[in-house]
Amino acid sequence: KAGVTQTPRYLIKTRGQQVTLSCSPISGHRSVSWYQQTPGQGLQFLFEYFSETQRNKGNFPGRFSGRQFSNSRSEMNVSTLELGDSALYLCASTSGTSGTLYYNEQFFGPGTRLTVL
Amino acid sequence: DAKTTQPNSMESNEEEPVHLPCNHSTISGTDYIHWYRQLPSQGPEYVIHGLTSNVNNRMASLAIAEDRKSSTLILHRATLRDAAVYYCILRGRYKRGSQGNLIFGKGTKLSVKP
Numbered sequence: 552k553a554g555v556t557q558t559p560r561y562l563i564k565t566r567g568q569q570v571t572l573s574c575s576p577i578s579g580h581r582s583v584s585w586y587q588q589t590p591g592q593g594l595q596f597l598f599e600y601f602s603e604t605q606r607n608k609g610n611f612p613g614r615f616s617g618r619q620f621s622n623s624r625s626e627m628n629v630s631t632l633e634l635g636d637s638a639l640y641l642c643a644s645t646s647g648t649s650g651t652l653y654y655n656e657q658f659f660g661p662g663t664r665l666t667v668l
Numbered sequence: 669d670a671k672t673t674q675p676n677s678m679e680s681n682e683e684e685p686v687h688l689p690c691n692h693s694t695i696s697g698t699d700y701i702h703w704y705r706q707l708p709s710q711g712p713e714y715v716i717h718g719l720t721s722n723v724n725n726r727m728a729s730l731a732i733a734e735d736r737k738s739s740t741l742i743l744h745r746a747t748l749r750d751a752a753v754y755y756c757i758l759r760g761r762y763k764r765g766s767q768g769n770l771i772f773g774k775g776t777k778l779s780v781k782p
Contacts, residue, residue, distance in 0.1 A: 594712070594772035650761075658714070662711050
């Protein structure tokens with residue numbers, strides 16, 4: 552099985568722009584989670600989707616949004632980019648039903664490195 | 669959401685066992701204990717998880733205290749490839765309004781000396 556893929560792998564934007572990142576989960580996985588990783592804050596949870604519904608959301612401003620499509624692929628969008636949004640954005644997929652996600656393994660993609668100038 | 673506490677860093681010699689501790693005194697009865705690790709320049713990867721009983725897999729063993737307030741990840745023979753940041757995380761049943769997901773702390777940076 553192919554692993555979790557994320558596109559693009561690297562991205563450079565300027566302040567004020569917006570960006571869309573894409574994540575394709577492992578085939579058959581219906582849950583996708585997004586994380587932001589920075590040297591200062593470490594790994595922080597952004598949001599989780601299951602079958603096109605957002606189940607959980609972390610403590611991020613409304614500029615961060617996401618969605619999941621019927622084929623389980625997910626996108627996250629960041630509007631009005633700020634310098635502090637420079638980070639590695641990681642996507643993870645999980646197998647199982649909504650009731651079993653919490654004890655199943657999450658598979659992470661390689662991440663998208665976003666640099667905001 | 670329950671939190672975990674881990675040492676910032678640990679050192680080990682190659683081919684020796686490594687015991688990575690984790691405290692989670694506020695764990696609830698249905699929280700699973702997960703361990704992930706992140707090698708340099710890679711996304712995190714799953715290592716092991718458990719609920720109450722000790723667990724073994726090809727990568728590691730997980731020893732869970734009887735009161736479940738602490739656990740230890742055991743790498744039986746550390747190799748240079750095991751040098752990574754190891755995260756101990758609690759994950760519980762879905763609750764509306766909670767983060768309910770993998771809350772990563774700072775983790776333990778493991779260095780392995782040849």
